[in-house]
Amino acid sequence: ERPDPLVLLDAEVTVPLVTGDTVGYANFDYAASAPCATAAADAINDLLPRYASVHRGAGLPSQLCTRRYEEARGSVARFLGCRPDDTVLFTRNTTDATNLLAHVLPADATVVVFDSEHHATLLPWRRAVRLPVPDSPGAAVRAVDAALRELHRDGPAGPVLVAVTGASNVTGELWPVGNIVTVAHRYGARVFVDAAQLAPHRPVDVAALDVDYVALSGHKLYAPFGAGVLAGRPDWLAAAGPYLAGGGATALVGDATNDVRWSAGAARHEAGSPNVLGAVALGAVCDALLAADRAALADRERRLTDRLRAGLAAIDGVVELSLFAPDSPRVGIAAFAVRGLDSDVLAAALSAEYGIGVRDGLFCAHPLTRRLLHDAGTDAPATAVRASIGLGTTEEQVDRLVAAVAELAANGPRWTYERPEGRPVP
Numbered sequence: 457e458r459p460d461p462l463v464l465l466d467a468e469v470t471v472p473l474v475t476g477d478t479v480g481y482a483n484f485d486y487a488a489s490a491p492c493a494t495a496a497a498d499a500i501n502d503l504l505p506r507y508a509s510v511h512r513g514a515g516l517p518s519q520l521c522t523r524r525y526e527e528a529r530g531s532v533a534r535f536l537g538c539r540p541d542d543t544v545l546f547t548r549n550t551t552d553a554t555n556l557l558a559h560v561l562p563a564d565a566t567v568v569v570f571d572s573e574h575h576a577t578l579l580p581w582r583r584a585v586r587l588p589v590p591d592s593p594g595a596a597v598r599a600v601d602a603a604l605r606e607l608h609r610d611g612p613a614g615p616v617l618v619a620v621t622g623a624s625n626v627t628g629e630l631w632p633v634g635n636i637v638t639v640a641h642r643y644g645a646r647v648f649v650d651a652a653q654l655a656p657h658r659p660v661d662v663a664a665l666d667v668d669y670v671a672l673s674g675h676k677l678y679a680p681f682g683a684g685v686l687a688g689r690p691d692w693l694a695a696a697g698p699y700l701a702g703g704g705a706t707a708l709v710g711d712a713t714n715d716v717r718w719s720a721g722a723a724r725h726e727a728g729s730p731n732v733l734g735a736v737a738l739g740a741v742c743d744a745l746l747a748a749d750r751a752a753l754a755d756r757e758r759r760l761t762d763r764l765r766a767g768l769a770a771i772d773g774v775v776e777l778s779l780f781a782p783d784s785p786r787v788g789i790a791a792f793a794v795r796g797l798d799s800d801v802l803a804a805a806l807s808a809e810y811g812i813g814v815r816d817g818l819f820c821a822h823p824l825t826r827r828l829l830h831d832a833g834t835d836a837p838a839t840a841v842r843a844s845i846g847l848g849t850t851e852e853q854v855d856r857l858v859a860a861v862a863e864l865a866a867n868g869p870r871w872t873y874e875r876p877e878g879r880p881v882p
């Protein structure tokens with residue numbers, strides 16, 4: 457049903473259980489890091505025997521790698537629907553991308569950001585206006601409008617950037633990015649969209665949405681760790697000093713201290729030898745997703761997500777964490793807690809007794825997850841479990857997860873799980 461390049465490499469992984477049995481691993485942690493797609497592995501294997509320096513070498517492998525690296529940039533630009541003059545930068549991941557964007561913001565810029573953001577989008581800014589977690593997409597748009605009006609009350613504010621997620625990494629819910637862009641542009645503000653969770657599940661069209669900047673992580677998009685993207689308007693990127701000082705970012709270095717002319721374009725912020733294998737793998741997955749029937753993939757995911765959420769909702773003691781209305785559109789993510797059962801114990805038991813991998817904790821979105829757990833009721837545990845769906849998820853796996861949570865909610869775990877003392881909650 458899936459095109460070959462999007463078949464995932466973990467399809468046949470088996471894991472031992474504490475009972476002594478072995479089962480097929482059921483991965484419900486795509487939102488943290490997804491398994492690699494065949495397209496990514498093929499692109500890497502093709503280049504591995506011939507990889508060489510990018511933008512630096514005269515030899516044939518260097519020429520090949522430089523071409524592949526720049527072609528990957530083109531694939532990412534097409535995948536994201538970038539405008540012709542957008543700059544597409546390879547970064548390490550989304551966190552690196554938001555920190556790069558923070559680095560190039562004009563010195564007097566203000567960033568408007570909701571408390572509900574992932575820490576990567578919540579924290580990097582020098583000056584931020586924090587907005588409380590909204591309870592509907594409409595309230596989010598109105599809150600941005602009010603914040604921008606307030607910033608402009610005493611005449612034009614300096615540059616303003618609204619930073620918002622495309623899809624929540626905790627609840628999976630889609631944010632009203634198009635409406636936020638419309639409001640922001642009315643005030644001359646720009647919009648950055650954190651597409652780390654959106655891009656693996658839904659098409660992102662930067663030009664159509666008129667979004668100014670976008671970021672994603674390759675390791676959530678079926679490519680390996682270590683390559684991500686920041687793409688968007690070229691002017692702030694061109695005006696700022698380089699994100700990293702060093703080779704590649706320089707057009708000319710004189711003999712005197714600080715006599716440096718920095719490169720223009722993407723090179724300015726890509727100093728040092730780049731992650732060519734990571735970028736090429738990411739580009740290959742972008743091509744494969746562009747060629748696939750993404751509407752059909754999204755439909756399939758919607759059915760699996762509905763099945764999972766309905767199954768969980770029917771279990772006594774399970775509380776799903778949601779920001780907006782229960783039927784608000786979302787990607788394949790469901791966060792939940794089981795009353796009376798610690799989430800780290802639940803997650804450990806799902807792995808050890810059922811061969812199911814989930815994420816537990818506060819999901820690098822502490823203010824949001826704490827607030828959702830609080831709203832869910834006082835007997836809910838202090839952290840939550842997140843089950844996330846991806847291209848390899850099957851109905852059988854969803855049913856196995858629901859049955860396992862039902863058993864654990866009713867009877868508790870069969871084993872005792874040691875809780876690591878003093879472990880910071882991720």
Ligand code: PMP
Pocket residue numbers: 487488549550551552574576577621623624625650652653673820
């Ligand atoms: N934003 C969102 C919405 C995310 O889900 C994540 C990853 N959990 C990040 C940013 C950060 O991504 P990375 O760890 O790849 O930098």
